[in-house]
Amino acid sequence: MANFNTHFMVASGASAVVSGTLLSMEVVSPEQAVNAFVLGTLGGLLPDVDSAHSTSIKVGFNVLSLLMTIMLIFVKSSTYSLVEMFIVAGLVFVGIRYALLDVFRKISKHRGMFHSIPVAFIWGIVISILMQYFFGLDSLVSWVYGFMVTTGYFVHLTLDELYSVDLGNRRMKKSSGTALKFGMFKTSKAQIHTAIIYVTIPLLLLIAPNTDLFINALFSHDAWLNFKDVLLPYDGKWFIH
Amino acid sequence: MKKSFKITMLTIAVGVFAGCVPAPKPHIPVGIGGSIEVHPSQETVVDKEYGAKPLNYTTAIRAYFSTKIARGGLSQYKYGEPKRAYKKKGLAYGGDIDWKGWLVETAIATPTRTGRMLTPKPYMVLFSGEQIVEHILGYSHKLITKVDK
Numbered sequence: 001m002a003n004f005n006t007h008f009m010v011a012s013g014a015s016a017v018v019s020g021t022l023l024s025m026e027v028v029s030p031e032q033a034v035n036a037f038v039l040g041t042l043g044g045l046l047p048d049v050d051s052a053h054s055t056s057i058k059v060g061f062n063v064l065s066l067l068m069t070i071m072l073i074f075v076k077s078s079t080y081s082l083v084e085m086f087i088v089a090g091l092v093f094v095g096i097r098y099a100l101l102d103v104f105r106k107i108s109k110h111r112g113m114f115h116s117i118p119v120a121f122i123w124g125i126v127i128s129i130l131m132q133y134f135f136g137l138d139s140l141v142s143w144v145y146g147f148m149v150t151t152g153y154f155v156h157l158t159l160d161e162l163y164s165v166d167l168g169n170r171r172m173k174k175s176s177g178t179a180l181k182f183g184m185f186k187t188s189k190a191q192i193h194t195a196i197i198y199v200t201i202p203l204l205l206l207i208a209p210n211t212d213l214f215i216n217a218l219f220s221h222d223a224w225l226n227f228k229d230v231l232l233p234y235d236g237k238w239f240i241h
Numbered sequence: 242m243k244k245s246f247k248i249t250m251l252t253i254a255v256g257v258f259a260g261c262v263p264a265p266k267p268h269i270p271v272g273i274g275g276s277i278e279v280h281p282s283q284e285t286v287v288d289k290e291y292g293a294k295p296l297n298y299t300t301a302i303r304a305y306f307s308t309k310i311a312r313g314g315l316s317q318y319k320y321g322e323p324k325r326a327y328k329k330k331g332l333a334y335g336g337d338i339d340w341k342g343w344l345v346e347t348a349i350a351t352p353t354r355t356g357r358m359l360t361p362k363p364y365m366v367l368f369s370g371e372q373i374v375e376h377i378l379g380y381s382h383k384l385i386t387k388v389d390k
Binding site for chain 1: 306309328330331332333334335353354357359360362363377378379381382383384
């Protein structure tokens with residue numbers, strides 16, 4: 001299993017490549033490419049938030065609690081006094097950073113469903129929904145951000161799976177097959193968890209932003225031509241344009 | 242009796258024929274001695290809630306996008322008719338109504354840096370009167386409601 005630093009470095013490297021490509025293909029603007037890079041990197045740390053004492057869970061809950069506190073300040077700044085805002089913001093921060101984290105630590109199990117392919121998709125869909133409903137972003141950018149989180153998530157799962165191969169002893173470690181999996185099927189409880197995860201995906205898609213622009217920008221014939229246009233110098237001249 | 246009948250008939254006839262005469266078109270004076278005839282489609286429509294319907298939206302959209310998107314000046318534009326619409330703020334900003342006005346659906350085909358024309362991209366351009374407030378990529382958004390379908 002890769003450690004926090006390895007996940008961080010690999011996820012940020014992969015996110016830089018993907019967001020740079022999207023920028024070059026003119027799918028996103030420079031500012032959006034920076035956001036995409038950050039979200040991709042965070043996506044690469046997300047799977048370990050189910051590990052009770054990992055750095056990821058601390059980073060994840062720090063970011064979440066700060067984000068919710070800032071959002072509260074945005075919404076209530078016109079109606080609340082400074083003292084009211086300070087008290088409520090403090091309560092929200094402490095509530096998420098400590099109380100919710102404690103509950104989450106008790107109910108989550110490391111390498112459970114959090115380390116699975118469908119959950120990687122769920123995170124992507126949830127992020128795209130939040131981006132449109134909460135921040136009013138257009139459907140293309142919302143889906144690009146969701147895609148980046150899913151990509152980062154996949155990088156993490158793949159890395160964990162690669163680390164389960166002991167190259168020195170030429171054997172598979174015990175952790176093999178626990179990261180990049182489609183679900184858990186051993187016990188009836190695990191099967192119910194898996195079923196819930198799979199049912200959640202189409203339900204989330206019902207309220208998700210329209211996918212047409214995203215598919216056209218990234219997975220269409222036009223997108224492929226666009227990618228080929230930017231892959232190599234179109235005029236055959238290297239570095240001199 | 243006969244006289245009053247005649248007057249009544251005459252009044253009705255005048256009324257009927259007057260109704261058939263087209264209403265005079267408004268003339269807007271231009272410079273000295275000239276005038277522009279305003280066609281019905283160009284007449285200012287002012288909605289109490291949504292404001293004045295934009296008239297010169299094609300010119301405004303072209304000028305706006307020439308600086309907003311890459312190679313906007315070389316792009317091909319197709320415009321829909323202005324529709325009344327409103328937009329809510331994102332939930333992070335309170336979710337209240339942010340804008341009410343006229344929305345013009347526009348398709349813009351831009352060339353790539355190699356000169357190849359891309360599939361037209363859909364945009365919703367939001368107007369307050371003749372002024373463009375913002376543009377949103379796509380013809381749908383969860384926070385935008387189109388009043389006119």
